[in-house]
Amino acid sequence: MSLDHAILGFLRERPMSGYDLKTMCFDGRAAHFWTADQAQVYRTLDRLESRALVRSRTERQRSRPDRKIYSITDAGTSELDRWLRETPPPPPLRDPFLIRLRFADSLPSEDLIGLLRERRGALQTRLEALRERAAGGAHTATTPDRAALLERLTLDAAMADTRATIDWLDDSIELIEAESEQARELPPGTQRRLFAPPTAAEGAKR
Amino acid sequence: MSLDHAILGFLRERPMSGYDLKTMCFDGRAAHFWTADQAQVYRTLDRLESRALVRSRTERQRSRPDRKIYSITDAGTSELDRWLRETPPPPPLRDPFLIRLRFADSLPSEDLIGLLRERRGALQTRLEALRERAAGGAHTATTPDRAALLERLTLDAAMADTRATIDWLDDSIELIEAESEQARELPPGTQRRLFAPPTAAEGAKR
DNA sequence: CACAAGTATATGACGAGACATATATGTTAT
DNA sequence: ATAACATATATGTCTCGTCATATACTTGTG
Structure with missing residues (x-):
């Protein structure tokens, strides 16, 4: 539809x-x-x-x-x-990459981090393309044209989404690196653990 | 697959x-x-x-x-x-809501803003549900369990995405309100316009 | 006592979307 | 010359996903 x-x-x-x-x-x-x-x-x-x-x-x-x-x-x-005028509920999120990540505990840490970095690179490229389109776009925020503004907002949405995902990837990479350090220091059996904040990233926003 | x-x-x-x-x-x-x-x-x-x-x-x-x-x-x-280990390119973004927004220039400003606010409410509810799940989750950032960490990261991803969209909606609502003010002050024909920053939201991040 | 809800699996039918291929013509590059 | 490319529309086929429905037994609720 x-x-x-x-x-x-x-x-x-x-x-x-x-x-x-x-x-x-x-x-x-x-x-x-x-x-x-x-x-x-x-x-x-x-x-x-x-x-x-x-x-x-x-x-x-x-x-x-x-x-x-x-x-x-x-x-x-x-x-x-x-x-x-319809307001259907937002469709459930579906992200094949998160399936991969969720079950990637069977990969060595280096491969797992490689996966995240690779994805980050792809999204960075996408973000740059979006920025170029936004720069060349009709509505550079000066035209009093509703349609042009809305078109611009769709670009903003794509950029916001992509940037948020990149930030999340950066945080995730850090957390995994920290965790794999820790695992090296505390070999299996030794069940004491270092402190880590609530997976960071989750500040008190909104 | x-x-x-x-x-x-x-x-x-x-x-x-x-x-x-x-x-x-x-x-x-x-x-x-x-x-x-x-x-x-x-x-x-x-x-x-x-x-x-x-x-x-x-x-x-x-x-x-x-x-x-x-x-x-x-x-x-x-x-x-x-x-x-596969690294397929990220699938293209697809968001039915953005189709609606893109063509919503035929709606009165109030209805358009209503649409955005309604969506914001739905996403806020979703975000709260995610936060609850995260709070009750296995990995509260202290278990040295790779699988639990990865599960937690998928939740972080969903929260980051949802929060980014909410922020974008807030910015968009502001921009549309500003624009519809402007349109009221400058009726059709009068083609002078106020200053607005590059649709805000797009700071110098990353 | 009737009915709904939970447990558990299975099939038919359909729409959305992706991929391949067919057709026809003119221009441009090798 | 020949191949590739751009313009332009159309069909066949397949997978993925959704919805409805069927079956069958048990427990809880009004």
């Missing part, structure tokens, strides 16, 4: 072809909060048209394949506005 | 039935990073057994339905350890 409304949203801004939606939107402006497969975009457009939420006209091009330009209908606009 | 390995991970800790996996793990200890439908758990166990990664024995109970207790095989343990 999400993809349906994402497409309605983009088509309300301007009519577009499936190709445009895929390349400009789901591989571009929306890539940091929603992606979509090409096949899925076309099939969703079909379905939306059959429900009369969008309509299409074929645009003939010289020396190019025809384009099917979709535009939103009044019914589509109503449906979008109705959907915008 | 993720569910396969989550199940292998839990079964490596101790043999369990599908019912246990569903109620204790995917509705309990793992719920903050992975969930699974009951039907999917049983079907995945079937598949893992047919691949000889787990085996089952039927435990007869008096005055209760039989239980099929699954345990991990050597092949299962190898597969889990192999998988643990």
